[in-house]
Amino acid sequence: MFKGNFINNLPKIYGTYTGGFIVFIILMAIGEQAGMSAKVIGICFVAFTVLIYALIGYLSRTIQVDAYYLAGRQVPTVFNGMATAADWMSGASFVAMAGGIYFKGYGYMALLVGWTGGYVLVASLLAPYLRKFGCYTVPDFIGTRYGGNLARLSAVIVLTVASFTYVTAQINATGTIASVALDIPFNIAVYVGLASILMCSMLGGMRAVTWTQVAQYIVLIIAYLIPVFWISNKMGAGVFPHLMLADEVARIAELEAQFGLGSVKNSAADLKQVPKGLSGITKAHAEVNTTPWKFISLAVCMMAGTASLPHVMMRYFTTPSVKAARRSVGWSLFFIFLLYSSAPMLATLSKLSLMDPNLATGIIGKSISEVQAIDWYQNWNQANLMFVSDFNGNGTLELNEFFMGGKAVVLATPEIAGLPYVISGLVAAGGMAAAMSTADGLVLAISNALSHDIYYKMINPKAETAKRLLIARILLVLIGFAGATIAALEIQGILGSVIWAFDFAMSGLFFPLVLGVWWKRANAQGAVAGMLGGLAAGTAYLIAVRSGYPGFLDITQLTFGIVGSVVSLVLMVVVSLATKAPDAATQKMVDEVRVPSGKAILGRQH
């Protein structure tokens, strides 16, 4: 099935796969009716989907260099779009984003704009040109365009810092979901997650990751959309929630006023009782609650970061042509849009379910003892994701007395809204798919840079194919283990470290990549100064802010990429102009990159 006409058969293969997955969901639903326990359903969902990914990974094994690094450059536009969407949407998008919107409202939604707007930059500034270049990795482009091992090495350093920050968060997310669904301790579940990730990528590199990511996209989008549509219909809010929740948004504002949002504050002593990581609703749902600059600076960092993250960029190296790379960016964003435009709707439905006394599911205004007796409250309270306490002693649950973890908005809402447990199992499988697909892309980006750019290009250019691929696989496993070990320490939250990764990538890579195509005069000295200087400046600002420095211009630890990238741009321009212009061969190479026709700069095998 994976031979010969595989590419032409793709729609049929994934159509069958989607059908099979839906049949599996129905079987589970029947099982639930027949008395299967919630725990068994959860295990079935996670185990079944992970086994399918592993099978795809095994079937896509390869011993060819261009298949391992570029999936043979034959991934069709739409499928590459799905794979990129899965690569892109991590555990943070799937599990944490709706929660962030739920608690922080408008100010947080800058991330939605940033994480989509960045694709316009990818499509117009970079992806088609890097595809024409024909590189295997992002440092491969930097190293060839600017020339010299120092430039290549600097790019590998920035790539590793950004991607590694990101990957620990994703392995952490797979561990969290595996530990809940399979009911095993977190520090073991992390390695179960890691094993699943490696099974998808080790044997087939980019080729295996591509085809598992398409499969993972299908699972995660089904798992995200079914609950949104179901809850909306069940609540009577509208058959098509995205266009029909205006009344619900208005109703939330009404209830916020009625329950005294903002006017009733909790004392510090009361808040001490609340378990760590849980928060109450303190911000209005739809109001503009931040300054334009705070909103825009966060959005800008996420956009420039998107255009510099190597694991996303390298997905566009796998399309058959430059034209396909361009269109593929459009498809990627379309598939991402399906989930991102649903997250605010899920947050709205979730909040209304809990707040509205007219709904059977509403808990605000009920007596505390009544709420404490609800099944789902007990479950999620045990999982440390929900908490109520009668601060004012009136026996009734007030809005300021209810606390929830950010993850619970996605994970617990189906249960709160009274959907069958099979949906919760589906959501767990979706979260696992989202975190795994991103982790795979990241681990591969790092290990490919190390094996291709450091080992093959700098240490041993005469290495044979078999040896190169062996080194690539060993590095993949080592990086995976390093990531899992750090993830097991649980030193940082998922969302925070994801945002940092964008800032790191933006600090070091955004201008060196963009100017490499759009400014012929940019040279190696300038690029090295830009990459290392930008990364150093961004990192220094982050460390300073974390250790108490108040910062300037309202630039926080979430937007330090602004500092890094401005330093990077200035250094790159000044140093480039102060040193010799690139030679004629390099200038000619840039000219060739700028037109789609003709041969790639770097051949299929290099």
Add this chain to the structure above:
Amino acid sequence: MSKQAQHWEKTRGLLFVTLAIWFVFSIGIFLFGAEMEASSIKPFGYPLSYYMTCQGSLGIFVILIFWFAGRQEKIDEEFGFSEREDD
């Protein structure tokens, strides 16, 4: 001017138009968050500020990329720089 230089000039022109539209919907309108909130324009009944952050700008970006790709393909064809099918 060589064919290649003309091609690049048009490509750059398209880039500026694309980035201008991108700028308006990713940065420009969010300078006026409060004004959008107070606006009487309410797409599907949502406050305009809320709508743009959760759907409006996102959808415009999707359309913008496909539009950009189509225009760029036309420019490539015009100057004979399109890829051959067997490339």
